[in-house]
Amino acid sequence: MTTTSPTGEDTIAAPGLAMSEAEVFADFLSRVNLSGAVVAEIGGAFPIDLLHRQGVAKWYSIDPHRAAETSQDGIREVITARAEEMPLADASVDAVFSCNAFQFLDVAATLVQAHRVLRPGGLLYAHFGPIWSAVDGHQLEYVRYQDRDLTFWDDTLLPPWAHLAYDREELRALLRSGLTEELADLLVAHVHDDDTINRSFFEDYVAAALASGLEWVQLSATDQLDYQIAPPEYDAGLLRTVDPAQLARxxxxxxxxxxxxxxxxxxxxxxxACTAK
Structure with a gap:
């Protein structure tokens, strides 16, 4: 799989692009000097001791699902707000950082905000996935069943390409052939109705990046799946063998x-850009 930058250069990463949170942060550090820096983090709140070790001046954590708080030393401030409505001043941060959050937000609106709050020369760094283009793009999270939160990597209840290859009633019939009606209906509602995921395809992210006013440094992707999808035994007559190439068409x-x-x-x-165009 290869994508191409606006300059015609291939930007695809090696198959090992998928990284842990620690590896993502280390890669970010290799690109941004955090000593005395002001950073806006989208989704999440990095440990304060880690920020101390890097000499961060101020770290804003923008996350609508976290309670607002400020560390005792004032370095890390959690702001309960959406990234699309970032409550920071124009040209006030040196970098915008995000790990595993962009699939949950309006990317175009978020990049507009990032462009506004970044100082000239400031960097936006975002690592995210899976996205709607993926074999498991339904992102089975935020579904609770029998007092337990389901996760897509442990609870592989949905067959490959379930979010794109089946309409609502087809998916409902399939899932009810191997699960309880209650759980099947929960999953169908999540795939088709839940608004926690943005349902953006890879091309939508590229388009948002190109329209953001920010300069393209790197946009890399991988199709590597780091876990096994092993759904329950469903009715073979309802289960489809999906050809990804045909599905893409x-x-x-x-x-x-x-x-x-x-x-x-x-x-x-x-x-x-370092200077206004």
Whole structure:
């Protein structure tokens, strides 16, 4: 799988792009000097001791699902807000950082905010996935069943490409053939109705990056899957063998734009121009 930058250079990463949170932060550190820096983190709140070790001046954690708080020394401030409505001043941060959050937000609106709050020369670094283009793009999270939160990597209840290859009633019939009606209906509602995921394809992220006003540094992707999808035994008559290439053609036709499938993890690095254009 290969993507191409606006300059015509290939930007695809090696198959090992998928990284742990610690590896993502280490890669971020290799690109940004955090000593005395002001950073806006989108989704999450890095440990204060880690920020101390890097000499961070101020670290804003923008996350609508976290309670607002400020560390005793005032270095880390959690702001309960959406990234699309970042409550920070213009040109006030040296970097915007995000790990595993961009699939949950409006990317175009978030990048507009990032462009606004970044100082000239400031860097946006975002690592995220899986996204709607992926074999497991349904992102089975935020589903609770029998007093337990389900996760897509442990609870592989949905077959590959379930979010794109089946309509609502087809998926309901399939899942009810191997699960309780209650759980099947929960999963169908999550795939088709839940608003925690943005349902953006890889091409949508590329388009948002190009329209953001930020300069393209790197946009890399991989189709590597780091766990096994092993769904329950469903009715064979209802289960489809999906050809990803054919599915991509169907999705492209529905969307009216060429769409590749399989992209699962993405690294997006953009920079605000040092001088106004």
């Amino acid at each position: 169907e999705v492209s036709h529905r969307r009216g734009v060429s769409t590749q499938l399989g992209v699962r993890d993405v690294l997006m690095v953009l920079r605000k």
